[in-house]
Amino acid sequence: MSKNWYRRLLFSYFPIFILTISIVIFLSFLIVNEISRNETEKAGRISTSYVVDSLDRAVNQVEMEILRQMxxxxxxxxxxAGDVEKGSPEFMELAKKLWALESNNELLDSMYIYRLSDQRIVxxxxxxxxxxxxxxxxxxxxxxxxxxxGWSQIRSxxxxxxxxxxxxxxxxxxxxxPFGQEGILVINLGAYPLGRMIDDMTRSNVSFLHVTGKEGETIFPKGNLGMGSIDEKGNVLTTLVSPKLGWTFSSGLRAGQLFAWVSVISYVWIIIGLATLLLAVLYIIYITRKNYKPIQVMMSRIQALPARSSDVTTRDELALIDxxxxxxxxxxxxxxxxxxENLLIRRRQFxxxxxxxxxxxEAMEKCQSLAVLQASEHAVHAAVVIAEMHDFDAYYGDFSHQDQQTFRLTLMNLFQELARERELDGWAExxxxxxxxxxxxxxxxEDVDAESFNEQLRLTVKSIHQWAASQxxxxxxxxxxxxTSLDSQLNLKESFQSAGSALQYVLALGENEMVFGSDVPLQPHxxxxxxxxIMAGIVKMFRLTNQEWREQVHTLFQMVGSELLADHDIRMLIHWLRQMLGRELMDLSDKLKDYFVGEQARQWRVELDKAKRLPEMEALLLEMMNEVYRVYVSTNENKSYRAMISEMKAYIEEHYTNPDLSLTIxxxxxxxxAKYASHLFKEEFNTKFVDFLAQLRIVHAQNLLSQxxxxxxxxxxxxxxxxxVTFGRVFKRIVGVTPGDYRKYEMKPEHANE
Incomplete structure (x- = not known):
């Protein structure tokens, strides 16, 4: 047997290893290059800023010194004022002071004063x-x-x-x-002394500085000042403008100087990289030999097995192991x-x-052979529970078949585990x-009776329901x-049928989405x-804008709940009510028609079908009918303002808990x-909207405080x-006492209002 895999293992590391080392060296060079450039640019900016600041300070110093003496x-x-004439002692003193100013400042070329009164210059x-x-x-x-x-451009x-x-x-x-009208002072600074000052601060074999005036004329280097121009010396790294003179200062490094010292560092990095490469090669050889030892042990064991075909034995090590x-x-x-698969099929069939x-x-013996209900050999009671999921395909329909099967199996096992936590044995399919x-x-x-077992079932199903909803x-x-009482035959047919029947009465009997088969009517009809x-009465009151139609809807649901109707019967009644209402209203406008045969009708029917309890269905139906009623009233050509104000009052009584409720809404x-709505309230109830809303809220608050x-x-x-805080202030204004005192003294709404 050849050691082909040892050589493959050894050399398989090298391409990526060499590529990695090369990238590291290259990136290191780029990083050093970028750092060098950034530091150089930073140093150039500091140096150029120093030149600009020094020049501005020098010019400003000359100006301030002259103005201070003036x-x-x-x-x-x-x-x-005209008191100094030619030849006078004052004239000699003035000329001497002008001469002294020019002599004491090397940047000052000359200065003169113009007298406006006689147009004479000194x-x-x-x-x-x-x-x-x-x-x-x-x-x-x-x-x-x-x-x-400011200062002028360079001039002759x-x-x-x-x-x-x-x-x-x-x-x-x-x-x-500062703003006299008697004369003008003119100060002239020499361009050459300024250029010499710049030259003294920028002499370098590495960097250059180029200064241009306001209109782009070259100021430095010029003549025998400076060491060349910007075009000959490299790239500009820093450009600054003097706020005092308006000159532009451009600086950078001379060509060939930027990377001179970087090259030295690059060679050092290359040497380090080669040394690292050599050490890494030696380490790869060492670690490969070490990792190959377990393969040798495995091969020796496989070779000790009975001989196999020559095609297999001639393969390399890992191929044989594989x-x-x-x-x-x-x-x-x-x-x-x-x-x-056989076990799952047999379980489900059984x-x-x-x-x-x-x-x-013997059903119990078969359960033991199938490894189900193994703790139920001496059980006393049994019952079947059917768990039905809403919109399973909507949530998990996009999953693959394998994922769906895994999820279903997970639910089965989890439900069985939750049953064991309640000291019940469970089997789910x-x-x-x-x-x-x-x-x-x-x-x-044996002391556990049917009623106690029912309570255990209720708690178990409740925990399953909460867990499935949260997870x-x-x-x-x-x-x-x-x-049912348990025997060796496991007669569960009747319990299964009653569980199926119970699922048809969730709306009327479902508490926490569960219904007991014992509560279902024996002969439902x-x-x-x-x-x-009563449905015809609701439609008539609705059409005549009689506000009592809401009470009739509530009466209808009370009748449905007391009769214990099946879910499909309740939904059929609601569908008939919507059809009867639609026949009366849908022809009045296209918007009303959409509520009964359009997209809006479809959405509401879906929401009604999703209702879990009768109160929820009643609330959804009232919400739908209220919206239809508002549209109907607004489109009715013969409606009066009293119908509108009644609708407003009903809307406020329905939505008073909304903190944002206002005339705008x-x-x-x-x-x-909003102005017209306020007028209607004042006319109808002889009170403002805000007072009406506050009174309504406080009445409900009084009931909550006392009850x-x-x-x-x-x-x-x-x-x-x-x-x-706002609630307490309004409560005291209307009731006369704070909410805390109201509850403390156990006051009643009628007493507080007195």
Whole structure:
């Protein structure tokens, strides 16, 4: 036998291993590259921000120093007032101070003051007039725009006609400060000193800085300042604009400098990656040899078995192991499946035989052989329960057949476990697509009578119902058959039939979705002639807008409940009532017709069929008829405002528990304005809507306070108040005492109103 699998196991790891190592090295390089770029960009932004801030501070310092001296020295005010003339001592002092200012600040190229009264200009060189002044073009621009703030673009400037032009940036201020009308101060900063200042802060063999003016003209590098232009030195990483000068500063790294040191780190990563790769290869060889040892042990055991065909023995190790295990598993699975299927079929067939009363021989002995009801050998009582699920296909119809079968089997086992928790023995089988039959037997205690066993059944079925609703969201109803005395034949036919009959009376008898077969009438028969007069009366009152039709509906349901009619008979009566009402109303409008033959009619019929108890069905029917009644009244051309106000009153009495109930809701419901609805209330009841609603809520609250022990907060919510504070304030205003005192003194509604 060759060790093919050892080599396969060894080399199967290598492709993904090498790919993983390569990706790790590549990602490491990318991460280092990105970190380097981010840090470089961050450093460049800090450096460029420093240059911009330094330049702005220097320019601002020059401006502040000049303005401070202008404000503090009276000689400048004397000049503007015309008290300084050429040749006077004051003139010499003024010229000397201008000269000192320019000499003490290397950024300051020159400055001069223009006197508006006689259009004369003073500078460090003395007096001159506007007509012959060398910088008269800028001066005229300053006179045209005296309120302009900020520095000008770089311009050519000379103070005297004989001077060599220099590039400066200029700003002007009205004198006296801050907004005088006597003259103008012009400050000129040299472009070259500013560029030299930038150059002193940016000399580097790695980075570059390019400065452009407001209109894109190059300011730096220029001439012998700077080390090249942006196009020759690399990519821009940072761009900032000076708020003081309006210049744009663009910085970055020179080409070839960004990844120089990154390459060194990359080589280190490659060396580390290769070393890791070598160590991993050695580890793979070691772990593969270690993991192969159990395979060797298994092969030695398989080879010790009787010899098999040469085709099998020539395979590699795992193929031989797989073949041996596959044969063993297949044989075991076939046997277990066949045994289980036969057992399930035999169980279900025997269960149906018991239900039909056709079981042959000793039933208890057969139960023991089928492993069901094993704890019922000495049981005294037995009963059959049928659990019926609503809309099983709607919830689980999309599941595969195998999943549905697994779910059904789970329910069977869980129901049996819940029975054992109540000290009952149970056996459950599916008798139809949505019905599960369960046989319950009591314990061997002979003192347990039929009534006690019935109570045990009720508690067990209740726990099954609650568990199914909470865990699977299943809606189930249960028919509990009559209790029979247990013998060896397990005669359960009568109990099964009574359980089936009980399921037909859930609406009238169902408590928590369960009905006992002992409560079902022996000879059920609906005498329909009793109900037609009252249904005809309901339709007539409805058509004549007589509000007592609701009471008649309630009377109809009381009769149905007292007669103990079957579910299908009750639904048939309700269907007849809807048909009778439809014949009277459906031709009045298309909207009314939809309630009886349209989509709305179909939805309501589905909801009525889903009703679990008579009160629920009555509430659904009243809700439907109330909506139809509102539409009918609104479409009736001969209706009066009294009919409308009666409907409003009925609507309020029905929905007073809604905290949001207001005139707006009434106006939307009855298609009238809120103002008109308020007017109808005032005319009909001589009270406002809010007072009527508050009085109605407080009357109900008084009844709850005197008849129940519920807390005041809960009562407030039940009568339509969102919080107990508002409820207490309204209660005291109407009744005269607080809710707590009302309950404390055991007052009655009529006494409190007095």
């Amino acid at each position: 404000e503090n020295d009276p000689i400048y005010g004397q000049f503007l 500078s460090k060189y003395g007096f001159t007039t506007q007509e012959v002044f060398a910088d008269r073009a800028y001066l005229e621009q300053a006179l045209d725009e005296p309120t302009f703030q 400037f000379k103070l005297l006609e004989s001077d060599k032009p220099e590039e400066v940036i200029s700003m002007h201020k009205r004198l006296p400060l 073949y041996a295990l596959e044969q063993l598993i297949q044989q075991t699975a076939d046997y277990e499946q066949q045994h289980h 269960f149906m035989d018991l239900m039909e009363g056709s079981a042959q021989g 599916w008798i139809s697509g949505n019905q599960l039959g369960i046989i319950f037997t009591s314990g061997p205690d 699977f969201e299943l809606t189930m109803r249960f028919g509990i058959g009559i209790v 609906m005498e329909s002639y009793k109900y037609f007069p 009434l106006s939307d419901r009855f298609q009238v304005s 129940t022990d519920e807390v005041i907060q809960q009562i407030a919510l039940q009568v339509g108040y969102a919080n107990s």
